[in-house]
Structures are given as structure tokens and as C-alpha cells.
Amino acid sequence: MNRKTFLKQSSCASLGILLSPLYSNAFSFSDKKDVIIGHGTHRYKVDMNWGNLDPTRTPVKDCHEMVQDSKGRIVLLTNHTKNNIIIYDKSGKLLETWGTGFPGGHGLTLCKENGEDFLLITDYERHQIIKTTIDGKIVFELDYPKDTGKYDRKEDFKPTETTVLENGDFYVADGYGNQYITHYNHKGELLNIFGGRGTGDSQFLNAHGICYDNRDKDNPSLLITAREMNILKRFSLDGDYLSSVPVPGALICRPVVHKNHIYFAVLKSKNAPNSDSGFLLIMNHKNQVVSCPGATAPTYQDQNLEELYQTIRLFQHPHDVCIDDDENVYVAQWNSGQTYPIKLIRT
Amino acid sequence: MKLKVILSLLAILLFNCEKKSENVFLQPGDIRIAQPRLEATNQFIDSSTYLTASLKLEGTKIYYTSNGAVPTQKDQEYTEPIQVKTPGVYKFKAIHPDWKESDISEIVFYEKGIPIDSIIWKSNPHQRYSGTGKFTLSNNKKGSLNFQDSQWLGFDTIARASLYLDHPEFVNSLTIGYLSDPGSWIFPPESVTVQSTSDGIIYKDKTVVLTPLEKGSPATLKTIQVPIEDVINELHVEVKNVSSIPQWHEGNGTKAWIFMDEWVLNK
Numbered sequence: 001m002n003r004k005t006f007l008k009q010s011s012c013a014s015l016g017i018l019l020s021p022l023y024s025n026a027f028s029f030s031d032k033k034d035v036i037i038g039h040g041t042h043r044y045k046v047d048m049n050w051g052n053l054d055p056t057r058t059p060v061k062d063c064h065e066m067v068q069d070s071k072g073r074i075v076l077l078t079n080h081t082k083n084n085i086i087i088y089d090k091s092g093k094l095l096e097t098w099g100t101g102f103p104g105g106h107g108l109t110l111c112k113e114n115g116e117d118f119l120l121i122t123d124y125e126r127h128q129i130i131k132t133t134i135d136g137k138i139v140f141e142l143d144y145p146k147d148t149g150k151y152d153r154k155e156d157f158k159p160t161e162t163t164v165l166e167n168g169d170f171y172v173a174d175g176y177g178n179q180y181i182t183h184y185n186h187k188g189e190l191l192n193i194f195g196g197r198g199t200g201d202s203q204f205l206n207a208h209g210i211c212y213d214n215r216d217k218d219n220p221s222l223l224i225t226a227r228e229m230n231i232l233k234r235f236s237l238d239g240d241y242l243s244s245v246p247v248p249g250a251l252i253c254r255p256v257v258h259k260n261h262i263y264f265a266v267l268k269s270k271n272a273p274n275s276d277s278g279f280l281l282i283m284n285h286k287n288q289v290v291s292c293p294g295a296t297a298p299t300y301q302d303q304n305l306e307e308l309y310q311t312i313r314l315f316q317h318p319h320d321v322c323i324d325d326d327e328n329v330y331v332a333q334w335n336s337g338q339t340y341p342i343k344l345i346r347t
Numbered sequence: 348m349k350l351k352v353i354l355s356l357l358a359i360l361l362f363n364c365e366k367k368s369e370n371v372f373l374q375p376g377d378i379r380i381a382q383p384r385l386e387a388t389n390q391f392i393d394s395s396t397y398l399t400a401s402l403k404l405e406g407t408k409i410y411y412t413s414n415g416a417v418p419t420q421k422d423q424e425y426t427e428p429i430q431v432k433t434p435g436v437y438k439f440k441a442i443h444p445d446w447k448e449s450d451i452s453e454i455v456f457y458e459k460g461i462p463i464d465s466i467i468w469k470s471n472p473h474q475r476y477s478g479t480g481k482f483t484l485s486n487n488k489k490g491s492l493n494f495q496d497s498q499w500l501g502f503d504t505i506a507r508a509s510l511y512l513d514h515p516e517f518v519n520s521l522t523i524g525y526l527s528d529p530g531s532w533i534f535p536p537e538s539v540t541v542q543s544t545s546d547g548i549i550y551k552d553k554t555v556v557l558t559p560l561e562k563g564s565p566a567t568l569k570t571i572q573v574p575i576e577d578v579i580n581e582l583h584v585e586v587k588n589v590s591s592i593p594q595w596h597e598g599n600g601t602k603a604w605i606f607m608d609e610w611v612l613n614k
Contacts, residue, residue, distance in 0.1 A: 046373035
């Protein structure tokens, strides 16, 4: 080998090292191809390493829910009482942690008041809803709605989710308790109660998630999941039942409205032989399922959605999704072996 | 020497590129595909039954065996519903060119048993898990791995019942179908005791004691076989639940559930 050849080859090698992150998939000696999950317009690459932290210093138990705050940060709620709230930037870098008092920390909702961020946390072990500032100062704690006469004792109230209107009114779904939806004003004073356990149109089995849907500005409404029934139900803000959208086979957790679509983590597939059979589900503005990352492609026969189920064992028990301002999705999982969230990059 | 330096540089480059690509995005070879879904018109064979297997993932092929062996790509490929005429075990596996192959899904077909003419329960299932009523265990229908399906009777106590045949018949054995799902606190029975008779005077006793469940056992459908080998018309069955859940389980020290889907009197 002459000196010219050596220099040419070594400079190519140097260039390769410097640029390897950009060109890593273009090398012919690597037959790797990135997984793309989902269907139609909603397809994603999967980053399993996002947000991984040292579990001895910043542990998680179940990762229940995630939201993005006004600063663009990703806020995670876990029921690990060493650090109930973990705040990341979008790249997965740890920014801060707080909270040691939420052993049943489950529901996490962002509310904005006069330009300031607040969090509503539901805790099914404390049987309470707790409002905090974004850095963890308690604003109020709300106990079970005893005066409604629907609850004999506080243990019957196991709230799983909240949602907030523009005027500060908020609703609470008691998905692990007596299955009522309670409506409060911004001060936490009770205005209404509806729902309850049962299989009727206006009732629930596992009223797990609730979401304010103001995509139609003239007819804002509430979306509430009946997870065990595999049904998404729509109610008026006054608590009147309006309609149902069946999602056969999908145990949908909470609805998350982002732009024109509704996103769901699906805890598991109803008839799967394995329990860790979850996936994600995305509906368009007509309530049609358009993409199921990790599961069967949604198909309709005579306008009826065919049963959905997990096809690849990527997700275990996905419990919530957070869609950021880049259209990427963060997936928090329950009972997944104390793993950190997964990030999906929209392609 | 120069050649060695170049090779070393190339090796470093190769290693770096490979590692980076693995770290950034998930690769298909990292993930297993789901097991094929199985559906049978009946698991108790009278004349024949049809078995279908499916996994709606493009590019997937399903292979199966009917002799209990682990299926591979060399075995029969599933292309249409299978007509099953004899008892046995069918095992299926899904294989995809990109993803890791699936776990095995299996289904057992049983010979239809001697009809049980009446059954008298001495203890009751829990009201939430009372199946389709008192004949749930003799309706020729198997339960699924979902303990909430209507083919399961769930007990948090000892299950006791008496079975009667209108006319004495030779019964080879009693098969008890049960669910083992420790994640849901459902354990195999501790023991099964059967008293049989054809005259109501002389009774024969048989007890089968099961080995305790080990840590990490997945949810499975199982059976216990209790030998009878006699002409009988009356059978008293006692299925004992685990009285103290083992140390490795979060429910240690408390009693376990038993879930049963079918009792079969084999000819």
C-alpha cells in the first residue's frame, strides 16, 4: 500500500467516525432497519432509551401519566414516593424531581391560570385530588364527595383522572371506585355528580379517563373511557349522556385530545393470552380509528370496527400518552418492570 | 504495520456505527411478535370440530404441529381452518422474516365425557365468578386465560359437589380443568379427594396432592387426572384451595383462589 492510498483510506475513516450518527444506516455492512409502528398518517420510530435514569437515584414504580408544560418540559407522574414527579426536557434529560407524598399517584392534568402552570393529581390511595404548583407547592387537597350521598366511606373513592375547562371548572373520574364523575368549580366546590357503576349508557365499568373536548368550539363536551367495556363515551358538560364509540378489544386508558385527533394508551388487548398485550390507538375527528401502533391495522366492516389486538410485543401495559409540540409521543407504562417511558418519533 | 493500523481504524468505525444504530431506534429483531390467536368451535370432540389460527400482521406465516412437538418452519403451514376429529394437542407458532418468532400458543382437544345427569353443590362459588350456573363444569365448554370469562367457577374456599349418573357406568377417571394464574392470586388446588360408589354403601377414596406452584409460573390452563377405574353412579368431589400462599408471592400466608372450567368423566 502506498502513502497516497493510506491517506485516502484513513481520511475516509476519520470522516466516517465524525459523521457516523448521520450515516449509520447508510452503511452497507449494517443490515439494521428501524422499526416503524402505526398506520396511515400516524407512524413512528421507537426510542427505547429515552428518559432512562439511574434507578438507584431516580427510581420509578408504575409510570402512570405524562403531560407537557408551558415551557415544553415533559412531566411524568409515578407512584414511587422517592420522586413522584420527574421532569425531563424533550431529549430525555432529567431536569428536576419533586414529590414524596403520592403513594397512589395516578392522574396528572395540566391547568393554566393567568399564565401560570398548575397540576391536578389524583391519588387513589389517599382518596384525594391534589392541586399543586408546577414546582410542587400544594394549593388544595380535595376529599371524597361525602355530601352527594353516593359514598359511604372515603375508601370507596379512588379517583383516576381529572380534566379542566377554560373557566377553571374541573371534573374527576372515579375509575377505581364507585364510578361517578364529579364536577367542581375552580375553588373545588361541588357542582354536579353523574355516572356511577353499571352497564347502562350513562354508567361505567372502570371510568378510567376523562378529557375536555373543545375541538368543536360551539359544542364542547366530555370524553370518558369505560375501560373494561372497551367504549369511549361522550357526555355534555352538564353530565348528560350523548353517544358511545365502541373500540372492540381495546382497554383504553385516558383520552388525550391533541389538535384534531384523540390519542389513547391501551392497557391490554381484551382476548390476548398474555396480559402485557397493550398498544396505542389514535382516532380522527370523526371518531374513526386511524392508527394502532403495536397492533392490528384498524379495519371497518359495515361501519363496525373489527376487534383490535396487539401484534408485536413492544408495549407491556401502556397507561398514558403525551403528544409534544413536535407531534412525538411519550408512552408511560404501568407494571412494566419499573421501566422509564418510551418515546415515539413521528415519521 | 500500516495495514494493521487501517484495519484497526475500520474495526473501530464498524463497532461505533453498529452500536449507534442500535442505541437510537428500535430494530425488528429486538421484538417478538404476538402468539397466533386460536379459536375452536368446541374443545370436546363428539364428531369433529374446526380450529382456526390467525395473526393479522403482514408477512407472518403460522406453522403448527398436532403431536405435541414444538412447531418450526419445517412443520405444516397453517393456511385454512383445521378439522379436528381426535383428541390431542395442537401447537402453533408465528414466524416473520424481520421480527423475532412468537411464543407458542396451544390448544387441547378432549374426548367428550360421560354425561353427568345431576350435580349438587355443597359449597358455592364466589358470586362474582359463578360462571353460567351449576352446570358450568359439565357444559362441554372450556374457559380462556381470562378468569373473568363466563366458563370459570371461582372459589375462595374448598369446592365440594356430588355428581350423579342415572345408570351405573364404568368411569376410567375424572379430569378437572383449572386455571393457574398466580398474578391474579389464582393457584392450582392443593389437593383433590374423590369418593365413588355404585350402591351408596361401599365407597372408594382417591386423593391427589399437587406440587406447590413455583415462582415465575405464567398463566396456564391445566388439568388434574383422578383415577376412578370402577363402575359407579355417584361421585363426591372435594377440591381444596391453597390455604397459605407461598412466601415468594405478594399474598403470602393468605388463602388462594381456585378457578375450574370443566369436570369430565372419562370412559
